[in-house]
Structure formats: structure tokens, C-alpha cells
Amino acid sequence: MNYHNPVLLQEAIAFLAVQPGKRYIDCTLGGGGHTAEIIRRGGLVLGLDQDPEALSACPELEGLTKVQSNFIHLSEVAKKYNWYPVSGILFDLGVSSHQINSSQRGFSFQTDGPLDMRMDKSLPNTAADLVNQLPVSQLAILFKDFGEIPVAKMLAEKIISTRPLSTTMDLAKITKKWSQQAFQALRMAVNDELNALKSGLPQAYELLEPSGRLVVISFHSLEDRVVKQSFKSLADQKLVTILTPKPVIGTKNAKLRALSKI
Helix, strand or coil: CCCCCCCCHHHHHHHHCCCCCCEEEECCCCCCHHHHHHHHCCCEEEEEECCHHHHHHCCCCCCEEEEECCHHHHHHHHHHCCCCCEEEEEEECCCCHHHHHCHHHCCCCCCCCECCCCCCCCCCCCHHHHHHHCCHHHHHHHHHHHHCCCCHHHHHHHHHHHCCCCEHHHHHHHHHHHHHHHHHHHHHHHCCHHHHHHHHHHHHHHHEEEEEEEEEEECCHHHHHHHHHHHHHHHHCCCEEECCCCCEECCCCCEEEEEEEC
16 A cells, blocks of 8 residues: 555545445545555445556455546446446545656656656657647646646746757756646646546436445645536535535645535
């Protein structure tokens, strides 16, 4: 379980209200930290992760079925494995500590490596492709929208004047104090994370049985906004009960939101 130390572990498990013999889906399996606790409490888990390294790092646990897939395909995977309806579904968004610490993956601005950032190597574009090919206007929008960087246009112009860039250090030398936000923005764009989340949440709702729980841990204001709006839409239709009127706050800017299907 050294692949990644899950944030808000006990809180997530409590909101899932795990029951022995019931079925659950972990949409972001990672090293299996959340899943191991679900299984310890008697639950059965279908675990998805788009990163094959994450799947390899997760132990083979009795009661766990591992699948390499992005949760944008959640319904398809659940139906393939006849894993529905389910009692609970968990999303733990963002990037794992293992991914950040693996310099060859290109997620970190603190270690030198190729400017990649793909969770799944079959994805078409790397971070290098984006910084070297996008026009200044699109690059500035990317940094502003996904990184919430106030000097987004200035950074984009500096990158354009310096490219081609091929390594994380090439980029970090330009982004400097904005590196964390810039790298985050590129990662979210490379992996199309917001669109995957917008698609995955309604699929998760449909797969839940009555009284089933949906728990989402996010690390970015844009992600949390998508989750909050999705939950509110379902609540306004009287389809769910929101269990967290205010998000549960954890370390690393983590916010947990949970609901129960009516």
C-alpha cells in the first residue's frame, strides 16, 4: 500500500457505509488504499484505473476485480462485469504521490523528466505536445481556466518565445512560482479530467441502488465545482439526499462530498 496514501480515508469509508457482501466501485483504484479498507469491512470491489502502473501496484485482494479503464466508461465496464446496481461508488480525483514521484511520468516540476503527464500512455497528446503546438491564446486560456493563474497570458507568451520544450525542468524554469498551477493545468488538459468527471458522475448515479452512496474527493476548485453542481442538480430533482451540506476538508486541499440515492 505504499503506492499512495489516501486522503480522508476513514471519512470516505464512513460515508460509503460499507456493508459485508455488498458491491462497490472504486473509480480511481490507485494503490488500493480505499479499496483495501472496503474489502476489510466485507465489501466487494470493482476497481478501475486508467494507469496500468497503478493497477500493477495494487495488491491482488480477495474480493477485488481490477480493470484498466477511465471512469468515463464507467457504465460500460459495470455492465460488462455485471456489477450493478451497487451500494457505493468512490472517486478519489487528482494525481497519486507515486505518479508525482516518478520523474519519467512528467507530473512533477521538482524533478527532471520528459514532459508527458499522461495517466494512460495511449492518450494522443503529451504535455510537450500542448506547450509546443498550442497558439498563445489557447495556452493562456488553459493556464487561466485549469490553473487559475492570473498571469496566464504572460506565461503563455514566455513559453511561445522559448519553445520547443521537452522536459519538466524546461517548463519549470519558465513557470517558476506558478509551476504547481501550470503543471496541474497541463495535466488536467492532457487527461481531459473535467470532461471525464462530468460524464462519470451521472453514470455513477445510475449504477447506485436505492440508498446507495456516492463519495467524491477532489483537490481542485474546478473539480469541486463540477461535483457540487452535479450533486445539486440531482438533489433539486429529489433524486438524492446530499450528506455533506458543506464539504469535509482534508489535507492537500482535499474536499469530500457525499450523497445517498433516494
